[in-house]
Amino acid sequence: MENPYLELTKELNRGRLRVLLSSGQAVVVHRLAVMSKDGDWIVREDGEAVGHVLEALSRQGARYRFGAPLDLRWLAGGWSAHLESRREAFRLRTDFVTRPPRISPEQLARMWQEAEATGNDVVGVEPLAALKLTNRDKDYAVVGELARLMEDPRSQLLYSRSSRDLIQLAAEHPAALTEAIRERPLLARLSEGRDALDEALDRERRLLMRINEERLARYQAAAESWAKLWPEVQREVEGLSLLDAHRLVVSRAEGVLPFEPEKEEMP
Amino acid sequence: MRDEFLSEEDLDLRNLTWDELIAYWNLWLEQAQATNDLDEAFYSHGVFDHDPAVVERQNAAKSQAGPR
Numbered sequence: 001m002e003n004p005y006l007e008l009t010k011e012l013n014r015g016r017l018r019v020l021l022s023s024g025q026a027v028v029v030h031r032l033a034v035m036s037k038d039g040d041w042i043v044r045e046d047g048e049a050v051g052h053v054l055e056a057l058s059r060q061g062a063r064y065r066f067g068a069p070l071d072l073r074w075l076a077g078g079w080s081a082h083l084e085s086r087r088e089a090f091r092l093r094t095d096f097v098t099r100p101p102r103i104s105p106e107q108l109a110r111m112w113q114e115a116e117a118t119g120n121d122v123v124g125v126e127p128l129a130a131l132k133l134t135n136r137d138k139d140y141a142v143v144g145e146l147a148r149l150m151e152d153p154r155s156q157l158l159y160s161r162s163s164r165d166l167i168q169l170a171a172e173h174p175a176a177l178t179e180a181i182r183e184r185p186l187l188a189r190l191s192e193g194r195d196a197l198d199e200a201l202d203r204e205r206r207l208l209m210r211i212n213e214e215r216l217a218r219y220q221a222a223a224e225s226w227a228k229l230w231p232e233v234q235r236e237v238e239g240l241s242l243l244d245a246h247r248l249v250v251s252r253a254e255g256v257l258p259f260e261p262e263k264e265e266m267p
Numbered sequence: 268m269r270d271e272f273l274s275e276e277d278l279d280l281r282n283l284t285w286d287e288l289i290a291y292w293n294l295w296l297e298q299a300q301a302t303n304d305l306d307e308a309f310y311s312h313g314v315f316d317h318d319p320a321v322v323e324r325q326n327a328a329k330s331q332a333g334p335r
């Protein structure tokens with residue numbers, strides 16, 4: 001027996017590692033909760049990888065949903081591309097990015113190196129926790145459990161959502177705390193006790209949610225003209241193969257959807 | 268005492284064999300198809316929020332159906 005998202009990951013990585021299974025389906029592979037019915041992958045940012053994904057999805061009869069074209073010029077700007085296909089009883093939503101949020105270029109390069117070295121094409125627990133720092137409350141429960149799977153105490157200190165766990169980790173790993181405190185200001189409040197720490201964890205979560213909301217708002221503002229045009233584009237691509245639809249979507253998006261949203265204004 | 272984030276059922280996935288995990292996962296996905304119509308326009312990943320073509324089609328269907 002196989003799972004449709006694992007089968008698709010295998011297909012996308014046939015002959016070469018091109019994608020990493022991410023987000024909700026990766027959480028299942030790490031044996032936490034099943035919480036999402038859609039699939040999300042990080043794609044290697046090169047032409048062969050993106051071309052293979054398109055061809056593989058085309059063979060499955062996938063179609064474009066509203067989103068950026070699966071094209072390196074947009075993907076390099078942090079946009080996401082969204083496709084959908086049917087496999088037996090399942091509607092398979094297949095979402096792709098090459099520059100996942102909250103993952104530095106160095107961390108992303110390490111993720112690809114590790115995946116190459118281990119053959120594991122599922123995003124690991126630490127980057128997965130970073131990806132899950134979204135504007136959705138339910139994701140923070142997942143981050144809390146992912147932190148408990150991390151082997152490095154410094155990583156646990158960076159991602160734990162439990163005041164109890166943090167106090168214990170700090171007592172057992174003072175050197176890791178000294179390092180982690182530079183990246184997570186909340187850890188400076190450990191000596192103030194659980195109530196203060198719980199309050200700081202809540203405030204941190206709300207701040208992280210707001211930061212992500214603002215990030216998404218920048219992309220949505222940049223996509224406004226594209227959103228207006230999309231119903232027409234979708235009518236034009238109806239009935240076309242994915243590869244033909246892709247060419248048309250790219251040509252229609254050029255000049256309408258900017259390759260990058262406006263940069264965040266610095267205070 | 269330990270802070271709880273997910274249910275025991277969720278965390279029990281780690282006690283399943285690989286085949287049991289796949290069976291449970293597939294069953295969950297199959298049952299989740301029941302909400303496909305409700306979430307047709309929406310996104311769970313990426314930088315987009317809703318599909319304007321779906322919203323346009325749903326609005327057209329509503330206005331064709333007329334007031335109730």
